[in-house]
Amino acid sequence: MSVRPFVPTLEQKSVIEHCGNAFISACPGAGKTQVLVERARKELKNTASGQGLAFLSFTNAAISELKRRLQLEALLLSPPFPHYVGTFDTFIWQFFIAPLGVPGHTIAPQLIPDMDARCVKAYPGAQGIPLSCFDRTTGAIIADKAKQEGFDPANKTARLITQYEEVARQCRARFMARGELGFSDVRTVVKEHLSNVPLSAKLSVALAARFREIIVDEAQDCNPADIEIINWLRRAGIVTKVICDPHQSIYEFRGGVTDQLFALRDSFGASERLTMSGNFRSNANICKAIAAFRAPADQQAIDQPLGRAANDPTHIHVLLYSGTSVPLTIGRKFEELLRTASLSPADCPVVSSTKDSACKAIGQTVDPSSQDRTLRLALAVASFHIGQEVNARKMAMEAMHKIILELEGHLGEKTYSQHVTAEGLKPEDWRPCVLQVLQCLRFDPATDSSADTWLTRAKTLLTPHLAAGGSSIAQMLRRHQDLAAVFTATPVASLTAKTIHSVKGMQFPGICVILTTKTAKSLIDYLTTGQPPEMAESARKLYVAASRAERLLVIAVPRSQGSRLAAHISNTSAQVTQITLT
Numbered sequence: 001m002s003v004r005p006f007v008p009t010l011e012q013k014s015v016i017e018h019c020g021n022a023f024i025s026a027c028p029g030a031g032k033t034q035v036l037v038e039r040a041r042k043e044l045k046n047t048a049s050g051q052g053l054a055f056l057s058f059t060n061a062a063i064s065e066l067k068r069r070l071q072l073e074a075l076l077l078s079p080p081f082p083h084y085v086g087t088f089d090t091f092i093w094q095f096f097i098a099p100l101g102v103p104g105h106t107i108a109p110q111l112i113p114d115m116d117a118r119c120v121k122a123y124p125g126a127q128g129i130p131l132s133c134f135d136r137t138t139g140a141i142i143a144d145k146a147k148q149e150g151f152d153p154a155n156k157t158a159r160l161i162t163q164y165e166e167v168a169r170q171c172r173a174r175f176m177a178r179g180e181l182g183f184s185d186v187r188t189v190v191k192e193h194l195s196n197v198p199l200s201a202k203l204s205v206a207l208a209a210r211f212r213e214i215i216v217d218e219a220q221d222c223n224p225a226d227i228e229i230i231n232w233l234r235r236a237g238i239v240t241k242v243i244c245d246p247h248q249s250i251y252e253f254r255g256g257v258t259d260q261l262f263a264l265r266d267s268f269g270a271s272e273r274l275t276m277s278g279n280f281r282s283n284a285n286i287c288k289a290i291a292a293f294r295a296p297a298d299q300q301a302i303d304q305p306l307g308r309a310a311n312d313p314t315h316i317h318v319l320l321y322s323g324t325s326v327p328l329t330i331g332r333k334f335e336e337l338l339r340t341a342s343l344s345p346a347d348c349p350v351v352s353s354t355k356d357s358a359c360k361a362i363g364q365t366v367d368p369s370s371q372d373r374t375l376r377l378a379l380a381v382a383s384f385h386i387g388q389e390v391n392a393r394k395m396a397m398e399a400m401h402k403i404i405l406e407l408e409g410h411l412g413e414k415t416y417s418q419h420v421t422a423e424g425l426k427p428e429d430w431r432p433c434v435l436q437v438l439q440c441l442r443f444d445p446a447t448d449s450s451a452d453t454w455l456t457r458a459k460t461l462l463t464p465h466l467a468a469g470g471s472s473i474a475q476m477l478r479r480h481q482d483l484a485a486v487f488t489a490t491p492v493a494s495l496t497a498k499t500i501h502s503v504k505g506m507q508f509p510g511i512c513v514i515l516t517t518k519t520a521k522s523l524i525d526y527l528t529t530g531q532p533p534e535m536a537e538s539a540r541k542l543y544v545a546a547s548r549a550e551r552l553l554v555i556a557v558p559r560s561q562g563s564r565l566a567a568h569i570s571n572t573s574a575q576v577t578q579i580t581l582t
């Protein structure tokens with residue numbers, strides 16, 4: 001197969017060749033990844049100084065894709081020293097935390113990625129809520145988050161809240177004393193290091209000696225603490241390039257930035273602010289439609305379609321569904337539209353803000369984020385054996401490992417990662433046993449006459465893992481009314497359900513985006529009037545999701561809002577087809 005040579009646009013060329021600091025704004029499909037590869041091709045040849053280049057981004061998926069491309073083109077050796085390709089989190093861990101530790105503690109720090117999930121109980125037997133529901137500095141309960149976890153502080157006594165807050169504070173203090181840090185702790189510790197003037201000066205000399213250029217991709221995913229670190233790198237005299245699309249900022253929950261990102265942009269000189277316009281991914285109708293999903297003040301500018309799909313005539317499809325729940329008819333119609341367009345359903349996901357809605361649209365009716373242990377067990381088994389997503393089998397094995405550790409009584413006081421780190425458990429230590437359990441628990445309609453029969457089998461198999469003197473297997477694996485649905489669901493063949501966050505940075509020939517009854521009206525209000533402003537993040541999620549599509553963009557919306565959405569998209573002159581689902 002012949003590979004077409006990359007011919008950069010003038011804007012792409014000026015980014016590739018730009019030597020100093022830069023703030024680069026780019027629209028969806030503008031070729032950011034390709035430009036990073038070309039910048040690497042140009043700069044990695046220059047070995048005179050012995051210094052490295054660092055390429056940073058915010059998701060493992062983005063980093064894996066960049067590494068794959070750099071290695072494919074033989075631009076990066078393995079190991080890549082003196083260069084660095086990794087997430088912003090691993091970068092700050094490796095260069096700010098691992099060598100310097102935690103101020104006031106002598107113990108070596110350890111990263112615990114699921115720290116925020118640590119269960120906090122006011123007293124044994126009380127309702128458990130995640131540590132993330134407590135402010136990490138003051139320890140005060142965060143009412144909105146706690147409410148989302150089914151614990152409404154408004155209905156609790158002040159005494160009980162104080163008890164919870166005290167337990168949460170003690171919990172964090174204990175972790176800190178053991179050198180165990182979650183991602184948000186990492187930012188706080190880095191801040192402390194950088195406010196230590198002599199230490200910060202030494203560190204800036206060391207990092208400037210190691211790196212001559214640091215490129216931060218997907219910078220719209222920064223939080224304010226990350227921006228402070230970027231500014232520190234610039235002050236350290238390291239050439240720093242920031243690439244972003246502010247309209248794709250969808251990490252408000254981790255303190256995402258929008259205003260701070262614009263302030264960062266404004267701190268770069270005029271000649272350092274570069275743009276990449278032109279969309280190499282999507283057809284003309286999609287380029288127009290996605291403009292309609294930006295904040296109202298930014299809807300006029302429509303990106304020019306420049307890629308292979310530019311002249312594809314496929315319309316935007318708006319599917320109107322009835323009722324308050326997301327129906328399976330969405331998945332069926334999407335599959336039909338894909339086949340008509342000669343696109344493979346396996347390449348084209350159904351996405352929504354929460355995986356639950358996307359799952360319903362393809363006929364998987366059980367909430368995959370359920371906290372019920374029996375459902376988690378069944379979902380791990382089902383997803384291990386169906387294994388549609390690349391990572392699904394690995395995640396199913398971890399979910400099963402976690403359940404076994406819970407049965408064995410190891411996770412009462414610890415999160416899964418804390419236990420695995422503390423015991424130094426390697427995947428090869430536990431995977432054989434977990435694999436065996438997953439294989440044995442495969443749901444087989446020929447022998448498992450019902451979900452209850454399967455559960456009885458599961459209880460027998462897992463009883464030997466029970467901690468002595470602890471709860472019984474019947475208490476640990478209670479019957480759940482939705483259990484049968486895990487095994488009897490008949491998903492639309494070969495369609496996959498994903499969250500919008502998980503498809504960021506990716507592209508697909510077609511995509512179906514689900515808007516739910518809960519948000520559709522206020523989201524369309526926001527798109528048409530700018531009100532209510534709290535829907536801005538939901539609008540950006542729609543923008544990210546829709547802009548993944550190359551040819552077929554389908555949006556499923558409650559019937560009462562369908563015409564409004566179609567009319568709003570049509571205002572951009574995009575061609576829209578409305579279909580009422582029956």
Ligand SMILES: Nc1ncnc2c1ncn2[C@@H]1O[C@H](COP(=O)(O)OP(=O)(O)OP(=O)(O)O)[C@@H](O)[C@H]1O
Pocket residue numbers: 006007008009012026027028029030031032033034035245280281307504505506507547
């Ligand atoms: N100059 C070019 N000529 C032809 N194709 C290009 C050019 N630049 C980029 N592309 C192609 O355009 C598509 C989108 O590029 P890429 O994924 O890098 O965009 P992006 O800016 O990272 O998008 P997003 O922010 O939406 O994820 C890719 O298939 C890429 O190969």
